Amino acid sequence: MKQTLFDKVWDSHVVKSINNGPDVLFIDRHMIHEVTSPVAFLGLKNRKLPVLYPERTFATADHNTPTLNQHLPVADPLSRNQLKALEENATAHGISYWGLGHKKNGIVHVVGPEYGITQPGATIVCGDSHTSTHGAFGAIAFGIGTSEVEMVLATQCIMQPKPKKMRISINGSLNHGVTPKDVALFIISKLTTSGATGYFVEYAGEVFEQLSMEGRMTVCNLSIEMGARGGMIAPDEKTFEYIKGREFTPQGSNWDKAMAYWKTLYTDEGATFDKELTFDGAEIDPMITFGTNPGMGMSITKVIPTAASVEGGAATYKKSLDYMGYNEGESMIGKPIDFVFIGSCTNGRIEDFRAFASIVKGKKRAKNVTAWLVPGSHKVLASIKEEGLLEIFEAAEFELREPGCSACLAMNDDKIPAGKYAVSTSNRNFEGRQGPGSRTLLASPLVAAAAAITGKITDPRTFIQ
Amino acid sequence: MAYDSFSILTSTAVPLPIENVDTDQIIPARFLKATERVGFGDNLFRDWRYNQDDSPKADFVLNDATYQGKILVGGHNFGSGSSREHAAWAVYDYGFRCVVSSFFADIFRNNCLNIGVLPVQVSTEFLAEIFEAIQDDPSTQLTVDLHKQSIVLSSNGKSEFFDINDYKKDNMLNGYDDIDYLSNIKSEIEGFALNTPL
Numbered sequence: 001m002k003q004t005l006f007d008k009v010w011d012s013h014v015v016k017s018i019n020n021g022p023d024v025l026f027i028d029r030h031m032i033h034e035v036t037s038p039v040a041f042l043g044l045k046n047r048k049l050p051v052l053y054p055e056r057t058f059a060t061a062d063h064n065t066p067t068l069n070q071h072l073p074v075a076d077p078l079s080r081n082q083l084k085a086l087e088e089n090a091t092a093h094g095i096s097y098w099g100l101g102h103k104k105n106g107i108v109h110v111v112g113p114e115y116g117i118t119q120p121g122a123t124i125v126c127g128d129s130h131t132s133t134h135g136a137f138g139a140i141a142f143g144i145g146t147s148e149v150e151m152v153l154a155t156q157c158i159m160q161p162k163p164k165k166m167r168i169s170i171n172g173s174l175n176h177g178v179t180p181k182d183v184a185l186f187i188i189s190k191l192t193t194s195g196a197t198g199y200f201v202e203y204a205g206e207v208f209e210q211l212s213m214e215g216r217m218t219v220c221n222l223s224i225e226m227g228a229r230g231g232m233i234a235p236d237e238k239t240f241e242y243i244k245g246r247e248f249t250p251q252g253s254n255w256d257k258a259m260a261y262w263k264t265l266y267t268d269e270g271a272t273f274d275k276e277l278t279f280d281g282a283e284i285d286p287m288i289t290f291g292t293n294p295g296m297g298m299s300i301t302k303v304i305p306t307a308a309s310v311e312g313g314a315a316t317y318k319k320s321l322d323y324m325g326y327n328e329g330e331s332m333i334g335k336p337i338d339f340v341f342i343g344s345c346t347n348g349r350i351e352d353f354r355a356f357a358s359i360v361k362g363k364k365r366a367k368n369v370t371a372w373l374v375p376g377s378h379k380v381l382a383s384i385k386e387e388g389l390l391e392i393f394e395a396a397e398f399e400l401r402e403p404g405c406s407a408c409l410a411m412n413d414d415k416i417p418a419g420k421y422a423v424s425t426s427n428r429n430f431e432g433r434q435g436p437g438s439r440t441l442l443a444s445p446l447v448a449a450a451a452a453i454t455g456k457i458t459d460p461r462t463f464i465q
Numbered sequence: 466m467a468y469d470s471f472s473i474l475t476s477t478a479v480p481l482p483i484e485n486v487d488t489d490q491i492i493p494a495r496f497l498k499a500t501e502r503v504g505f506g507d508n509l510f511r512d513w514r515y516n517q518d519d520s521p522k523a524d525f526v527l528n529d530a531t532y533q534g535k536i537l538v539g540g541h542n543f544g545s546g547s548s549r550e551h552a553a554w555a556v557y558d559y560g561f562r563c564v565v566s567s568f569f570a571d572i573f574r575n576n577c578l579n580i581g582v583l584p585v586q587v588s589t590e591f592l593a594e595i596f597e598a599i600q601d602d603p604s605t606q607l608t609v610d611l612h613k614q615s616i617v618l619s620s621n622g623k624s625e626f627f628d629i630n631d632y633k634k635d636n637m638l639n640g641y642d643d644i645d646y647l648s649n650i651k652s653e654i655e656g657f658a659l660n661t662p663l
Contacts, residue, residue: 013661015650015653015654015657016650016653018632019631020630020631020632021630021631021632021633022630022632022633024647024650024654026654026657026658026661028661028663029663035497035498035549036548036549036550038499038500038501039499039500039501039502039550042500042501042502043644047644049644049648052651052654053658055663056663063494063497064498076498078498078499079498081498081500082498082499082500085500127548127549127550128547128548129546129547129548129572131548143547143548143572144548144572144575145548145549145550145553145572145575145576145579146550146551146576147550147576147579147580147642147643147644148575148579148643150644151643151644151647154644154647154648155644155647155648155651155654156654156658157647157654158643159632159643159646159647160575161630163571193485193542193545194485194541194542194545194568194570197542197568197569197570197571198571224572227542227545227570227571229571229572254662293485293487293545295485312484312485312541313484313540313541315482315483316483316484316485316540319483409489409494410494410495411494411495411497411498418517428487428489428546428547430487430489430490430546431489431490431512432489432490432493432512433489433494436493436512436517437512437517
């Protein structure tokens with residue numbers, strides 16, 4: 001039987017299949033954070049259930065945390081209370097807890113791979129839709145709701161029907177100035193935000209083979225934005241090289257055993273998918289979004305499409321453009337912006353800060369722009385300092401903050417004011433996502449850097465030799 | 466968390482004919498800070514429902530007494546975005562027991578099924594008819610029968626079959642939840658775990 005990568009991992013984790021119902025899926029590793037876990041722990045308490053395998057769950061604080069003065073008590077009482085609940089719940093149940101101030105603290109989808117919690121062939125869940133990030137390692141990883149968080153804590157299983165399978169292949173190579181973020185925004189612009197709903201995606205082809213592990217994480221991270229439950233990429237030498245020697249990766253003979261399994265994780269020649277899509281890497285330009293969902297993206301050089309030329313209802317489309325203060329047919333190049341945000345589980349890793357630095361080096365932040373540079377973890381923060389990027393940022397008048405989810409969803413104080421435009425390397429441009437009334441333009445770290453120094457939307461290729 | 470069972474619901478409906486209604490609209494992130502499941506209904510569609518000074522926006526459907534009921538009817542791709550179960554809680558806590566749309570985002574649909582809100586997916590054409598009927602006469606009723614997996618529009622008697630797997634159907638008819646099922650097969654899970662090293 002020819003199997004896809006997804007089949008191999010899913011099928012090997014099915015404890016039991018229910019006829020005309022879901023599979024009971026065993027979860028290898030579970031990550032929790034402060035926002036979607038407290039009600040799950042409350043549920044356990046009400047049912048008088050223990051955590052079945054506390055060693056398989058990992059807790060980090062990220063969604064709510066301030067990005068300035070993390071050594072001080074958290075000022076917002078509600079956030080402080082939620083962070084305290086996570087700490088108490090983790091401690092009471094013997095779950096490893098990397099809270100605020102811990103040297104391993106950071107965004108859950110950044111620290112998972114950093115410490116080797118993320119491994120090929122594993123099933124990984126978290127109460128956060130961007131759990132799809134971990135698929136970059138050939139894991140089945142996806143976001144779950146709080147009821148399911150409770151199930152995993154209590155039984156290490158969830159119950160879901162097996163999704164359909166889609167393969168997205170991109171061959172050729174990427175043009176200069178085109179990043180993994182652009183690849184993902186390109187795909188979503190083609191599929192729309194519901195184009196992959198009901199599917200689990202495998203990314204294949206030369207473009208993904210050439211990407212670094214961090215680039216692959218950015219692409220898999222955004223799988224949910226086209227509706228897919230998750231996305232994954234077959235592990236290769238790059239994957240094994242990345243994870244080797246990390247704290248939670250197998251050591252010694254266990255490594256050899258694991259490698260023997262991991263090397264079987266690829267889609268067999270002749271295995272079939274429910275849907276296959278193919279693109280050419282050369283088609284992709286630096287991308288930017290102009291609307292209020294991640295599917296409303298386009299090449300930075302194009303003009304905003306007319307309602308008549310896009311799928312879906314004209315009323316919803318026009319409502320979206322009204323919210324953004326844009327009109328059909330306008331060019332995005334040259335539009336003024338107010339804020340720049342570099343960070344999030346999508347683009348908050350060291351390569352993203354290197355990319356940003358490559359453009360701002362030797363230049364100055366535009367006076368009309370407020371910029372927040374928020375590393376995805378303490379490890380990323382340390383690398384920024386060690387590699388001399390901090391000096392580049394400071395010389396260019398940029399402020400580096402402490403790690404967390406920050407302005408991606410604005411649960412802390414990092415809110416974009418109403419009506420203001422933010423070029424953001426995060427993942428969602430929904431109405432009010434970055435603060436009530438905020439207007440988000442999703443883009444790569446290169447596009448964000450070009451905007452940060454010019455104060456307007458600028459093709460980053462202008463700055464690349 | 467156990468919930469009330471669902472069998473047949475006949476109700477007027479609240480129309481929200483907007484596509485891609487995302488979880489950040491259903492409940493904005495700044496209202497996710499509770500450590501208990503209380504008060505989410507108050508913030509359902511917060512930023513569409515209230516101005517920044519907390520005064521109600523007169524033109525939003527939840528502020529229009531003409532439209533009431535236990536069924537919310539939304540446009541294509543309802544519930545896209547985040548995995549926050551708070552979105553489903555907000556829908557339930559506000560008083561809706563059923564959401565009708567021509568397409569649901571995956572995680573939102575799952576979350577609804579896990580807490581006792583029935584997602585009913587209908588054809589694009591039927592959805593348009595439902596919106597039109599409610600617009601013409603807000604007292605139009607919908608009857609959702611989970612046993613028969615049918616949804617009937619009172620204005621013209623038209624109906625459609627909707628899909629739900631047998632397991633989830635049985636759960637909703639009885640108010641059962643997955644965690645009870647899983648707890649009862651704990652020994653099988655433990656056996657499986659032995660062969661699945663960390």
